[in-house]
Amino acid sequence: MNVNFLNYSDILKLIDVCENAYERAVIEVLYGSGLKVTSLCKLKWSDVDFNNDLITITKSNGHTFQVPFNFYEGVAINLIDTDYLYIFGLSKNRYPHRTYIINLVKILGYKAGFKFPIVPQMIRQAFASHLLEAGADPEAVRMLMGHDCISTTSTYIKPTLDDLKETIHNYSLRSFF
Numbered sequence: 001m002n003v004n005f006l007n008y009s010d011i012l013k014l015i016d017v018c019e020n021a022y023e024r025a026v027i028e029v030l031y032g033s034g035l036k037v038t039s040l041c042k043l044k045w046s047d048v049d050f051n052n053d054l055i056t057i058t059k060s061n062g063h064t065f066q067v068p069f070n071f072y073e074g075v076a077i078n079l080i081d082t083d084y085l086y087i088f089g090l091s092k093n094r095y096p097h098r099t100y101i102i103n104l105v106k107i108l109g110y111k112a113g114f115k116f117p118i119v120p121q122m123i124r125q126a127f128a129s130h131l132l133e134a135g136a137d138p139e140a141v142r143m144l145m146g147h148d149c150i151s152t153t154s155t156y157i158k159p160t161l162d163d164l165k166e167t168i169h170n171y172s173l174r175s176f177f
Helices: 008-016 021-033 037-041 071-079 098-111 120-133 138-145 150-156 161-171
Strands: 054-058 064-068
Touching (some): 008 021, 008 098, 021 037, 021 071, 021 120, 037 098, 037 120, 098 120, 120 138
């Protein structure tokens, strides 16, 4: 396995080792929406529209964008029993520091049997890569990731050896003769 890429079964391993609703929601939201760790930390209950299955993300430059969330994320978020301002808050009006979430994900990774540290960015990369592998429109993935430029999103496109063979077979000038 490539250390920089988590496949779908790796994501499931991370979910399987979660011991409580908080841990599961962290993994489900990171993978299900592709959020950056800071966005996850600062996610407020008021940012989640359960009626329309949307999360409003505020970027560091102050601009906002919305991303849809899936059924699993919605259930995971709803299982967190808290009246805190922030969904992943550790106290009433305080969001967790990003290192708290990073360390939590690393611990879950080691519990899942990984021999290298798993960090939230790897889960974000898996989100984008898995969508693109499944045939999602790169422009849609760009928007979901909050990227300003499609070239940033294109770094998540990882052609397989079969993809390369198919390209040569279908598009090589020699294949037309």
